[in-house]
Amino acid sequence: MTYCVGLMLDKGLVFMSDTRTNSGVDNISTFSKMFVWEQAGERNITLMTAGNLATTQSVVSLLDERSKEPAARHPGILEAKSMFQVATLVGNTLKEVIATHAETGQRADAAFNATMILGGQVEGGAPRLFMIYPEGNFIEASFDTPYFQIGETKYGRPILVRAYDPTMSFEEAVKLLLLSFDSTIKANLSVSLPLDVHIYEANSLEPGAQFRIQPDDPYYDRISNDWGVALREAFGQLPDFTFPEGLA
Amino acid sequence: MTYCVGLMLDKGLVFMSDTRTNSGVDNISTFSKMFVWEQAGERNITLMTAGNLATTQSVVSLLDERSKEPAARHPGILEAKSMFQVATLVGNTLKEVIATHAETGQRADAAFNATMILGGQVEGGAPRLFMIYPEGNFIEASFDTPYFQIGETKYGRPILVRAYDPTMSFEEAVKLLLLSFDSTIKANLSVSLPLDVHIYEANSLEPGAQFRIQPDDPYYDRISNDWGVALREAFGQLPDFTFPEGLA
Numbered sequence: 001m002t003y004c005v006g007l008m009l010d011k012g013l014v015f016m017s018d019t020r021t022n023s024g025v026d027n028i029s030t031f032s033k034m035f036v037w038e039q040a041g042e043r044n045i046t047l048m049t050a051g052n053l054a055t056t057q058s059v060v061s062l063l064d065e066r067s068k069e070p071a072a073r074h075p076g077i078l079e080a081k082s083m084f085q086v087a088t089l090v091g092n093t094l095k096e097v098i099a100t101h102a103e104t105g106q107r108a109d110a111a112f113n114a115t116m117i118l119g120g121q122v123e124g125g126a127p128r129l130f131m132i133y134p135e136g137n138f139i140e141a142s143f144d145t146p147y148f149q150i151g152e153t154k155y156g157r158p159i160l161v162r163a164y165d166p167t168m169s170f171e172e173a174v175k176l177l178l179l180s181f182d183s184t185i186k187a188n189l190s191v192s193l194p195l196d197v198h199i200y201e202a203n204s205l206e207p208g209a210q211f212r213i214q215p216d217d218p219y220y221d222r223i224s225n226d227w228g229v230a231l232r233e234a235f236g237q238l239p240d241f242t243f244p245e246g247l248a
Numbered sequence: 249m250t251y252c253v254g255l256m257l258d259k260g261l262v263f264m265s266d267t268r269t270n271s272g273v274d275n276i277s278t279f280s281k282m283f284v285w286e287q288a289g290e291r292n293i294t295l296m297t298a299g300n301l302a303t304t305q306s307v308v309s310l311l312d313e314r315s316k317e318p319a320a321r322h323p324g325i326l327e328a329k330s331m332f333q334v335a336t337l338v339g340n341t342l343k344e345v346i347a348t349h350a351e352t353g354q355r356a357d358a359a360f361n362a363t364m365i366l367g368g369q370v371e372g373g374a375p376r377l378f379m380i381y382p383e384g385n386f387i388e389a390s391f392d393t394p395y396f397q398i399g400e401t402k403y404g405r406p407i408l409v410r411a412y413d414p415t416m417s418f419e420e421a422v423k424l425l426l427l428s429f430d431s432t433i434k435a436n437l438s439v440s441l442p443l444d445v446h447i448y449e450a451n452s453l454e455p456g457a458q459f460r461i462q463p464d465d466p467y468y469d470r471i472s473n474d475w476g477v478a479l480r481e482a483f484g485q486l487p488d489f490t491f492p493e494g495l496a
Contacts, residue, residue: 154402158431162476163483174489183406211492219489226486228410234478235411238471241422244459 001190002033002151003181004048006117007173008129008141010166012202013119016177017048018151018185020192034196035060037067037077038207043122045077045086046198050151051114051134058097059114063090083128087118087138095136115150120200127202155187156180170199170209175223178213182224193220249438250281250399251429252296254365255421256377256389258414260450261367264425265296266399266433268440282444283308285315285325286455291370293325293334294446298399299362299382306345307362311338331376335366335386343384363398368448375450403435404428418447418457423471426461430472441468 004017017033031053037045047063049056066076080086094114101112118138119129129141131148141148146166149157159179168176174197184191193215200208213220252265265281279301285293295311297304314324328334342362349360366386367377377389379396389396394414397405407427416424422445432439441463448456461468 154435155406157435158403158406159479159483161434162479169488171488171490175486176483178489179483179486186409187402187405209491219487223486227482230482230486231407231410231479234475234482235407235424235427237478238423238427238474239467240417240419241426241467242419243457 001188002050003153003156003184003188003191004033004050004117004150005147005156005160005177005180006046006048006119006129006141007147007164007177008119008127008166009146009168009170009173010202011170012204012208013046013121013127013129013200014170014173014177015046015048015117015119015196015198015200016174016181017196018181018191019194019196020190021053022190025189030194031057032196034198035063036198036207036210037063039078040207041123041205043078043120044200044205044208045083045118045120045122046200047090048117048150049114050116052112055094055097055101055112055114056116059090059093059116062093062097080122082122082125083118083120083130086120086122087128087130087132087140090116090118091132091136091138094132094134098134117148117150121203121205123205127200152184152188152191156184159183170201174199178220178223179227182220182227193217195220249436250298251401251404251432251436251439252281252298252365252398253395253404253408253425253428254294254296254367254377254389255395255412255425256367256375256414257394257416257418257421258450259418260452260456261294261369261375261377261448262418262421262425263294263296263365263367263444263446263448264422264429265444266429266439267442267444268438269301270438273437278442279305280444282446283311284446284455284458285311287326288455289371289453291326291368292448292453292456293331293366293368293370294448295338296365296398297362298364300360303342303345303349303360303362304364307338307341307364310341310345328370330370330373331366331368331378334368334370335376335378335380335388338364338366339380339384339386342380342382346382365396365398369450369453371453375448400432400436400439404432407431418449422447426468426471427475430468430475441465443468 007014113134116132121127132138195213255262361382364380369375380386443461
């Protein structure tokens, strides 16, 4: 499994992904699920992937190859004129890769499927955030739904729903995402550190801050511990239930 | 879908279940998923069900019939000598009902399946809590795993993991369960109020407090609102992330 979140803030886009891949519980590896393409001053694009690793690696390799060989199919991810065109390109590539494997006669319920979060900015447009489905179509984040999650999304959703605020700073956003990831990691063995982070400042069109949070990261440890304490305190401060009369 | 939780506390057992059943998103009904059998001074048994409604109703009806006709199959749920025997009886009944439908040639991926939480006490034994699988086998709550969830379990799990404490009062336990249900209800349309609650005081062997929390319950509304505020405050008080040097 996997957990990736893309947040759209007033200040820009924040991406976080885990790095655990597993086939069953005893074939566990670390693979990055975050891929960044950038041309300073012109575009900055981030892709995060969940699902079949062979499929997602194949999609990324195809996008990469095309970006390196200008003579290859147009438009490449570095040539598309807008984020919408980039999303279309990624969606089509994803659909093609899945179809290729599905057509070889291998059938394994949805086993080649993958879902992706794509975000970034191309000169002349605003920052945009998309979720791309295995069928190649996609939806875009909006004011009402300003973030996307893929993979093991449920454990980490309540805190996002409660604490997300589009005006938050990047520092607060990383804190929020770490709490969301911590809830997931505590509950699901198939999601794990290290975590990849990419922060893109709106309208900068420059490489954003990109770093990896390691398993022994002191800030992560502190947030994880302090959040447990803070939750229990907040819980203690809420008024207790009182039994309906006659039932105590 | 469904959400039910059974908690084992030092003071006794607390059960909470939602009441929404749905077939797709446009065939929604309210059904209780909590069933209590009691004989004051002798036993108190609670069963909560998740899964195919026809299956769970059939299981409950069979258990009921047998409890009313002493001449029917032995031991009935009111005759079994221990909670272990009750769990065996419920498990066997569940397995039989599923097998009956499966054998008619109707095939619909796991559509007749159901999972159950069973808890209570029979004179001479301690309070016990079980999770019963469609195959008829079951596991028992222990010191390490002192609660069971069935149905849509993921959204409401992080708060249980963080705030559960076996020494908590019944009033605190209801508060905790309401927060866990609130997180689930906020995220998943197929779980909804009213909520059924049953509280069994350890070693009382008496009918426990049983009541229903309605959609307009003022305590639920308050807890739901206050928890949002408390979470955001707790979030605000945690130290913000600081970017690695050179990346700010």
